[in-house]
Amino acid sequence: MDYKKLADLLFKDYDLTYENCLKTFPDRSLPKGAEVVRIAPSPTGYLHIGSVYGAFIDKLIAYHSGGIFYMRLEDTDSKREVENAGDIAYDMLSTFGLKPDEGYTGDGKAQKGSYGDYVQSRRKKYYIAFAKHLVSIGRAYPCFCKSLDGIDEIKKRRQEEIEKTCDIEEKDKCRNLTFEQIEENLKRGMSFAIRLKSMGDENKVFKFYDEIKGEREIRENTKDIVLLKSDFTPPYALAHVVDDTLMHTTIVVRGEEWYSSLASHLEIFKALGLNPPKYAHTPVVCKMDENGNKRKLSKRKDPEADARFFIEQGYPIDSVMEYLLNLINSDYEDWRKVNPDKSYYDFPFKVSKIGSNNPIFDFQKLNDFSKQVISRFTAEQIFSSVKDWAETYDKQFFDKIKDKKDFCVKLFSIDRVNVKNVRKDISRWGEVYSLYDYMFDNLNLKTLPDYEFDSGLDKNLTIKFLQEYKTLYSSSDEKDTWFDKIRNLCPKFNFASNMKDYKKSPDSFAGSIADASSIIRVAITTRKNSPDLYYIMNLLGQDEIISRIDKTIDLLSR
């Protein structure tokens, strides 16, 4: 068959040639070793935390090699497209500190760089030119079959084929159509897709090097995959080959779910006589489900799959990034310990150090990273971060703190400023209120039905202790005086006034100075856990302290 003639017949309205495409986008003149990487999200609603993970790897590669990190919007599936999703993705990337150097820049039309357009729906001519070239060299052909309609139909058919115990092969009927048959179909106005004419042998393998997985053997591709849908937009495979060729991507970082279609991508490159980029197939971030099984983070079931979740929860960006970086290169935390003040971009990251196990997202570990990140914040930084967060995610809390900067800074300085070891109690801004509510509410908590005073001690003893202590407390006392008053009160209630005595013979005491402190703490803060009590009481002021003690006595006396 005269393939050249076939190509012209099929694409008579399209003049752009494959050769011209290549000429239009010459090599980037970059220093040796500089990598060109890309993040290519599809605009389907929100940015997956896995994309942040992948984009971070991209950014790290570009940063360490002095290369370029660009963003391309993969919007060829108009059915799934969600409005503004591209902008959302760009904004999210930016808030995570992963702003691309080149490409899509957010507000629809705007782009940066000379290898565009960076939106696939506007690159149709290139895909067609490549497909046409493939037809003209006999490596692609038109397919007139009707496509399956929707995911349900596909699943149904797959189930049928599985039951028949046979592999689903796209040995296409249209592969051997004659020129005349094709011409006839065209005359009848039939629409067609373009398929790759695969030349692979399913019994043959070839060697392949993956930057993460290392050296592998891959089975040759035998699938006549679709290169151009009947509306002449490309599915992922062709779009990937065309765009990453024309934009001169040097290393493709993508999730492991792509690994099984790799052979078909490589066959397209080969058919075109092109060198493929390097590939790094990353593990997929998973979670433990109810049955104790690992599974990919899913958009439907798992709120944490959405990158916005972490912002809503009030995790500092750095906390998320450091946690992710530790997943990427697990020796990160050791490095961080030795380099507490450096930027994580200084960490000697290596693609080859990425493990190939799918990690389970561990919130405890994230929280630990986050506590450490926040422990490096100043009191002012904590205040402004909490305020900014609350303004959009917790309006009520925002109203409580917005005009109380001095108060808050003092509060966040307790156990944080001028101390040897910084208190690490906050892991995200969203929990600040629940940790410190007693500082912002005028303690009507004790009148709430579900509030129960619990110092772990006898009620009457507690009441008597508080009655006595109330008469002694003065907010003008120095810390030593304040403490001595509590200590001096101890013998009267048979509390040990130091822990050593108490430990020697706990049975001979009703409690210890620790219990005495605990009574006061719970009365003031309603909980057994708070920063340095002296400063807390001081901040609250004489009247509030007396009032809270009164309320507690009242409550306990009922």
Add this chain to the structure above:
RNA sequence: GGUCCCGUGGUCAAGCGGUUAAGACAUCGCCCUUUCACGGCGGUAACAUGGGUUCGAAUCCCGUCGGGAUCACCA
């Protein structure tokens, strides 16, 4: 079902033929201490399984089991 990927403590993980099998989170205990916390010290806890190869296997090979991915005119 076919193909591919992956199995080291509860979780993340070092390990690359000879290790007392690191470290971190979590957990437990002790110390410090006016509580909680922070910090320090220590403990519990792992090579999925069965066969090989080898003087020697977590490490190499094969089988089994378990988990995951993929098999669209979706990305």
